[in-house]
Amino acid sequence: xxxxxxxxxxxxxxxxxxxxxxxxxxxxxxxxxxxxxxxxxxxxxxxxxxxxxxxxxxxxxxxxxxxxxxxx
Numbered sequence: 001x002x003x004x005x006x007x008x009x010x011x012x013x014x015x016x017x018x019x020x021x022x023x024x025x026x027x028x029x030x031x032x033x034x035x036x037x038x039x040x041x042x043x044x045x046x047x048x049x050x051x052x053x054x055x056x057x058x059x060x061x062x063x064x065x066x067x068x069x070x071x072x
Contacts, residue, residue: 003069027072039072046070 014021025039045066047059060066 006071041072043069043071 026036027039029035029037044061046061046068047066048068049057049059051068056068
């Protein structure tokens with residue numbers, strides 16, 4: 001998913017349900033949704049080796065050299 005797609009989805013959710021803007025953010029810890037946790041950190045730009053794998057290797061956390069946005 002691209003950042004703009006994520007932003008558009010969030011904007012649409014809040015437009016349709018304004019109360020959601022005050023909800024806590026959570027995330028699923030795995031692709032089956034077996035556990036959930038609160039989002040603790042602000043998004044950060046990161047550089048990853050390849051986006052082709054399920055488990056990503058992080059190269060760096062410099063906003064000017066990144067290729068992905070980490071949302072937690």
